[in-house]
Structure formats: structure tokens, C-alpha cells
Amino acid sequence: MSKPFVAILMGSDSDLPKVQAAIDVLKKLNVGVEVRVHSAHRTPDATHEYVKGADQRGCAAFIACAGMAAHLAGVVASLTIKPVIGVPIDAGPLNGMDALLSTAQMPGGIPVATVAIGKAGAKNAGYLAAQIIALQDPDLAERLRGDRKANADEVLAKNEALQETLA
Template sequence: MAKPFVAILMGSDSDFPKVEAAIGVLKKLSIPYEVRVHSAHRTPDATHQYVTGADQRGCAAFIACAGMAAHLAGVVASLTIKPVIGVPIDAGPLDGLDALMSTVQMPGGIPVATVAIGKAGAKNAGYLAAQIIAVSDADLAERLKADRAENAKEVLAKNEALQKQLNG
């Protein structure tokens, strides 16, 4: 059986600089992933084919990144019962607020886990996908724990450096 992977979809290639934050997390944690540009509005048939195919090939979670009208996560969620994480992209005149509202306001029964707007949200989407997979992967759970411990160590080191600076 193929190793579970995360499918990352973005509505436009212009979203890629934000999506890289999710990719970085998945790489760091050694989680296989695929990245595709698919639009809920401009390529609905291709989106449908990709999502259903990825589902059948062992996709464990989907990350859907889109700006403005941001219907991509909802469309993906309508096609699978696997977890879907929506990342609103800060694009357009409303700087992502429109995408946030479009992503988070799903009808009952078709959930989309929605993270913060932009790059921080994409990073958290990567971590959330990892946590979902870690429920049934003890090795990944240990890698996540080690990553958290390393993050805590970095914060404590920054505090120590600040205290030295302040106290001369």
C-alpha cells in the first residue's frame, strides 16, 4: 500500500509563494505531498478528476489554498470525506478577508478546517495535515513532538539572548 500523502491545491500559481510554507513543513517532517494548480471556477472538471484520483491513491488530507472568492476548499470537501484544510490567500482588494469568509462559511455536513490568512496559515495547514496523519503513524507523531521541542528550544534561546542584551 502506498504511503499516505497530502495533496495541496492552489487556485493560481500566484499562490505558490504562500503555499511554500506548507511544503516546507511537509518536507521537514518527511511527509509525501503533491502540489497542483486547480481552480474551482476555471477548471472544475480537472479539479474533480484530481481530487477523486488522489483520494483513491491514498491521499490522507487535502490542503486547498485560494484567494478572493476562494471556493476551492469547499469544492474539494464536496468530493471527499478526507480532511480538507482551507488556506485563505491574501489577494485582491480585501487582503484575504473575502477568502477567509468564503473558506470558513461552509454548510453543515461539508466541513473545511480553516487556518489563518496567508503564509502563516499555509504553515499551520502543513502542521495540521501532519497531525491528522500522525493519529495513525507513531513515527510521525514522534517527529512532530521533536519539532515542537526544537521550536521551544529556539524560543528559549532567543529569550536568553534578549536578556543578555538587556542586562549588558
């Protein structure tokens, strides 16, 4: 059986600078990742084909990143029963608010876990996908615990430095 991976789909290659945060998290945690540009509207057949194929090849979770109309996560969710995490991209005149609503407001029975708009949301999508896989992977769970501890240690070190500056 192949190692589980996360499939990241983005509606446009211009989304990559924001989506990179999810890729970086998954790579740091040693989680396999595939990244593709697919559009719910402009390439529906290719999107369907990729999702179905990734599902069959062992994809454990999908991350779908799109701005404006942001139907990509919903389309992906309609094609699989694997977890789908939607990342609204801050694009267009509404700066991602339209994408947030399009991603979050799914009909009952077709869930999409929706994270924050933009880069912070992409980062959290990477962590959430890793946490989903960690349910069945104790080594990954330990890497996640280590990452959390490193983050906490960094904050505590910054506080200590601040206290020294203020003294």
C-alpha cells in the same frame, strides 16, 4: 498499501510563494506531498478528476489554497470525506478577508478546517495535515514532538540572549 500523502491544491500559480510554507513543513517532517494548480471555477472537471484520483491513491488530507472567491476548499470537501484544510490567500482588494469568509462559512455537513490568511495559515495547514496523519503514524508523531521541542528551544535561546543583552 502506498504511503499516505497530502494533496495541496492552489487556485493560481501566483499563490506558490505563500503555499510554499505548507510544502516546506511537510517535506521537513518527511510527509509525502503533491502540489497542483486547480481552480474551482476555471478547471472544475480537472479539479474533480484530481481530487477523486488522489483520494483513491491514498491521500490522507487535502490542503486547498485560494484567494478572493475561494471556493476551492469547498469544492474539494464536496468530493471527499478526507479532511480538507482551507488556506485563505491574501489577495485582491480585501486582502484575504473575502477568502477567509468563503473558506470558513461552509454549509453543515461539508466541513473545511480553516486556518489563518496567507503564509502563516499555509504553515499551520502543513502542520495540521501532518498531525492528522500522525494519528496513525507513531514515527511522524515523534517527528512532530521533536519539531515542537526545537521551536521551544529556539524561543528559550532567544530569551536568554535578550536577558544577556539587557543585563
